[in-house]
Amino acid sequence: MSVRKFDIVVVGSGIAGLSAALSARQAGASVALAERATPEESGGNTRYTEAFLRMKSLDEPADDLADAILGDFMGYPDPGVAMETLRARAEWTAPAATLNVVDEQVVATLGEHAGPTMRWLEGHGVKIAPLPTPFLTTSTTRISPVGGGLALVEALTAQIKKLGVEIFYQTTARSLVTDAGAVTGLRAVSPGGPVTLSGAVVLACGGYEGNPEMMARYHGDRGMLTRPVARGGHYNKGEGIEMALAVGAATAGNFAMFHAEPIDPRSGQPEAAIFAMPYGILVNAEGQRFADEAPGPVDAWYERITRRIHAQTRGVAYLVLDAAARAVPNLSAALRTDQPPIVAGSIDELAAKIEVPAATLRATVEAFNAACGDGEWNPAKPDDLATSGLTPPKSNWARPVASPPYHAYPVIASNVFTFGGLRINDRAEVLDRDGGVIRGLYAAGEITGLYYSNYTGSSSVLRGAVFGKIAGERAGEQVRTAAR
16 A cells, blocks of 8 residues: 655545645645546536525625524524533533534634635635526525636636645545544545555545435435435545544534435436426425425525425425416526426326326315415515415415416425534534544535534535635644644
């Protein structure tokens, strides 16, 4: 087995890994980056996302960023243990330090560093601006890199190459090397055979959405119905989580959930999202409605609706729109599939084409139409135009589905990334199960646990950039300290 010596070894080349490699190299460290994909497919999920950022400007996070993350339902933690977190951190016991809730200091650091990190990215050739989104109704503010996540990957990869970071493509991390409790390197497999890359390690290699065994382990039989939202997710096999757990890492986030996005299962393009459910009705394979399609702005509610879809027979539903709904301004932006709609001139014909019981679908549509009332319809914002006496209700944009031709789109839940991951502190250091720091081990991005019951939209790429940069800086500081 060959051994290569570096100060810092980064695993993964998405936004978190690239940010870590760049900031570590800027700190003066020698850096290796291990990436299991080819150069053409490197970048993980970042390569395929539009990389929306929950910011109101380049310098300020969205007003609701911290509240949205901390307001996520985290179960019912023991109040006796939770009260300890009000004391100085050095006084926390192990149960408090590893309590399975969001670390408020991590969230505060995310907000504090968001603006400076955007400026840092801008300084490395990334242009960031307010750009259109696929959400026809919104609850927060967003900006994004011009050219999406691919622009991030290309710009930062060019920068780290220019600065001398050595990239090992088609190299899969297998385990961590430790010495006296500290992480001192990474064992990996490359086309040339086994290799050990020595140095402090930054894990930025995503979750486990591309690993069917881990999906079944944590998500049961529904794991089989959940595919990655884009090609990059297929490379996320969960080794980073497993190797950290093997050296005693603590966990955070909800291992029973993932970030669910509604997509057209017929499409093979990245993020073939269907965000138009507020303007029609959703029916399952039995031809019945099962969820409120429009509780509020689609960007705040699509994930929870998608989870209801995931729970249906075969994990599929059908969005039914009529001709009136098709006239919603800019509706095509919310229908991101490259596949055509299923079109029919009558409800019975539509039922035959989507293979649901015609009598049930007809009854479902008739009951829904009868429950729709009068009122001013406004597709641009929640309009309180709700059904009456119907279960489940539709809270906004409730107009009869009565104008042929009818269009339908199949919808399933895709797995953008998994929620369960490693626990880090605000310096991106991985913590052990007693709340102590595992020396020489850092983590950033989707491999870290932050979410519990609902994804805080447009925060994933943001946290990857912020904590990737922090991980690289912190690891670089440790190298300089050790050298002194």
